[in-house]
Amino acid sequence: MTEQVSRNALITGASRGLGLALARRLAGERWTLIIDARGAGALEAARTELAGLTRVISIPGDVTDAEHRRTLAGAAREAGGLDVLVNNASILGPSPQPDLLDYPIDALEEVYRANTVAPLALIQAVRNELKPGARILNITSDAGVEPYPGWGGYGPSKAALEHLSAILAAENPGLRVYWVDPGDMRTQMHQEAFPGEDISDRPLPEESVPGLVELIEGDLPSGRYRAGDLAIARDASSSGS
Ligand SMILES: NC(=O)c1ccc[n+]([C@@H]2O[C@H](COP(=O)([O-])OP(=O)(O)OC[C@H]3O[C@@H](n4cnc5c(N)ncnc54)[C@H](OP(=O)(O)O)[C@@H]3O)[C@@H](O)[C@H]2O)c1
Numbered sequence: 001m002t003e004q005v006s007r008n009a010l011i012t013g014a015s016r017g018l019g020l021a022l023a024r025r026l027a028g029e030r031w032t033l034i035i036d037a038r039g040a041g042a043l044e045a046a047r048t049e050l051a052g053l054t055r056v057i058s059i060p061g062d063v064t065d066a067e068h069r070r071t072l073a074g075a076a077r078e079a080g081g082l083d084v085l086v087n088n089a090s091i092l093g094p095s096p097q098p099d100l101l102d103y104p105i106d107a108l109e110e111v112y113r114a115n116t117v118a119p120l121a122l123i124q125a126v127r128n129e130l131k132p133g134a135r136i137l138n139i140t141s142d143a144g145v146e147p148y149p150g151w152g153g154y155g156p157s158k159a160a161l162e163h164l165s166a167i168l169a170a171e172n173p174g175l176r177v178y179w180v181d182p183g184d185m186r187t188q189m190h191q192e193a194f195p196g197e198d199i200s201d202r203p204l205p206e207e208s209v210p211g212l213v214e215l216i217e218g219d220l221p222s223g224r225y226r227a228g229d230l231a232i233a234r235d236a237s238s239s240g241s
Contacts, residue, residue: 005080006030006031006032006055006079006080007029007030007031007032007083007084008031008032008033008034008076008079008080008081008082008083008084008131009026009031009032009033009034009082009083009084009085009086009216010033010034010035010072010075010076010082010084010085010086010126011023011026011033011034011035011084011086011088012035012036012037012063012072012086012087012088012089012122013036013037013063013088013089013090014033014035014036014037014043014046014088015035015037015039015042015043015045015046016037016042016046016187016188017185017187017188017189017205018088018139018182018185018187018205018208018209019035019037019086019088019089020046020205021204021205021206021208021209022086022088022209022212022213023035023046023050024049024050025206025209025213026054026216027050027053027054027056028053030053030054031054031083031084032054032055032056032057032079033050033054033055033056033057034056034057034058034059034072034075034076034079035047035050035056035057035058035059036058036059036060036061036063036068036072036089037060037089038060038061038062039060040060043058043060044058044060046058057075057079059071059072059075063087063089063114063118063119063121063122064113064114064117064118066121066125069118069121069122069125070125072122072125072126073125073126073129076126076129077128077129081129081130081131081134082126082129082130082131082134083131083133083134083135083216084134084135084136084137084216085122085123085126085130085134085135085136085137086137086139086212087118087119087122087123087136087137087138087139087161088137088139089114089118090114090115090139090158090189091110091111091114091115091154091189092111092153092154092189092192092193093107093108093110093111093153093154094107094153095192095193095195096150096195097150097151097152097153097154097193098152098153099149099150099152100152100153103152103153107153108153111153111154111157112157112160114157115154115157115158115161116157116158116160116161116164119138119161119164120164120168123136123168130175133176134175134176135176135177135178135215135216136165136168136175136176136177136178137178137179137180137212137215137216138161138162138164138165138177138178138179138180139180139182140158140161140162140165140179140180140181140224141154141155141158141181141182142181142183143155143158144156144157144158144159144160144161144162144181145159145162145181154193161179162179162224165177165178165179165224166179166224169222169223175222176215176220176221176222177222178215178220178222178223178224178225179223179224179225180211180212180215180224180225180226180227181224181225181226181227182205182208182211182212182227183203183207183208183226183227183228184202184203185202185203185204185205185207185208186199186200186202186203186204186205187205190202207228207231208227208228209227210227210230210231210234211225211226211227211228211229211230211231211234212227212230214230214231214233214234215230
């Protein structure tokens, strides 16, 4: 009997929120998962849960740390290469978010390092581990497009990630590069963005997952997508309308 080659995904920030929701979905389809987060306790809880379904390599660490990125790349190599890299890990910055004129510059640099520089640095670190046809998903935000007052740290960090992704796609026609707005989600980050507010009306991150899966398993060209639109398009095509 021949052993089936595994499908391998590296998902950053998979200890909670969207990253964990996507990891759960891919684990259910027996993908081999490489996951990280800074908080080792929550990451271990995620690993324990996911390991009931599939092979999971969990590596606690910070995506802004070059040594950690090298460790992730080493794990990708040992797994036999990556079919998918999801740059999901991200920080909001100070909460409540300061206006730009009052934004502490060291905090701004931290937001850019995590949300803009680290995703590219991780792509560079795993470039030789990407299998032919591999997909790169950079998770962005509508705050990277709309100039919402009060979003001057996080928003431009995502705008830069969007443009960086577009240039990466233009420079590498052989790669599938997707920059994806997952939509509002009821997560820790969203609560930090709206401190003290009731966010129970926001959809759970699980609702954004089908759109991401469409990019992972479909055949769409490189580009910017919104997870919600992809899910609607898939439902329409599967119902024949
Ligand atoms: N929630 C929304 O409404 C919304 C809307 C648009 C876009 N997004 C985007 O969707 C993605 C997921 O967001 P979410 O709402 O699920 O956030 P979340 O609940 O705060 O989860 C973020 C995950 O990333 C990890 N992480 C953060 N910084 C990290 C770092 N430097 N290195 C490694 N791991 C790190 C966190 O664990 P540790 O803290 O333990 O490291 C956690 O596992 C993000 O890219 C976010 O910008 C979210």
